[in-house]
């Protein structure tokens with residue numbers, strides 16, 4: 001069946017920030033063949049979206065928006081201690097996590113409840129509570145936008161970093177991720193409880209010997225307590241990355257703010273939580289027009305209803321400026337501005 005391309009479509013249902021802009025042309029694809037056909041429709045430019053959970057639309061979108069809805073989860077290979085799972089790019093990330101936990105496959109539980117789709121996950125190497133996609137990643141298949149050809153990318157070829165990959169850098173706009181292969185543990189799992197919040201939550205849940213389902217439940221509980229549900233308040237999770245700086249910058253901040261949190265990195269570098277920096281600048285819980293910094297996690301910018309993308313972007317510019325002024329640290333956005 002040829003793909004059905006619609007004109008002048010509202011993107012409101014397709015972005016978790018809840019921004020009401022329009023796409024000149026829009027289609028949903030369910031297979032590689034449909035993706036190829038959509039790419040070859042001759043309409044340019046093309047923007048492929050997954051769950052729309054890392055996008056801030058600041059204006060109407062010219063050209064063709066393609067919603068990737070290639071959805072399957074397939075057990076590809078069974079090894080003694082692991083299994084390889086192939087997943088279509090259109091699958092919701094949390095659907096995959098739930099499926100894995102239900103099938104006693106380990107490795108994804110710390111990344112429970114991350115919004116977005118499997119196809120979008122490698123673009124920014126999603127992560128939470130001490131685990132990143134790259135820790136379970138085997139390979140992915142991506143379609144070249146200009147030729148429709150499929151290429152397989154190994155772990156190394158993806159160039160993963162903190163919220164970063166080649167698909168955000170040198171290959172930006174050149175490939176569309178159609179499926180991802182992950183390697184999950186079974187029957188025994190290696191839990192990652194390094195993140196203080198998880199062990200504390202497991203204690204309050206009364207669990208002494210946690211399994212992957214318990215960790216997943218703990219993570220869901222933590223996320224629900226801190227992060228707004230996009231179904232109720234529009235948002236894209238963390239709006240900024242946690243900045244990396246020289247140790248000297250941290251030591252200087254520590255003189256006036258001894259409580260500053262930080263995570264050590266190699267080579268005398270440290271990561272400082274952006275949420276803390278933003279809170280110190282007085283933005284936490286502050287409402288500016290229809291937008292603001294969330295009261296329970298300053299790093300999350302929200303749409304209280306009817307905000308425009310430009311309004312949110314302006315707020316983020318002001319936040320960047322004030323963190324720069326107060327701490328001399330340049331915050332970088334994690335969210336993609338369109």
Ligand code: EPU
Nearest residue numbers: 128129130237238240241242261273275276279297298299
């Ligand atoms: N903090 C504040 N004020 C705030 C928020 C945080 O002082 O308003 C401090 C906390 O006290 C804590 C530290 O910042 O000491 C870290 O906070 P949290 O545990 O909430 O994590 P985060 O560093 O703010 C990162 C990820 C999240 C991920 C969590 C857990 C980034 C940009 N964000 O947030 O990812 O869920 O760690 O691993 O790395 C996302 O990327 O969308 C996302 C939600």
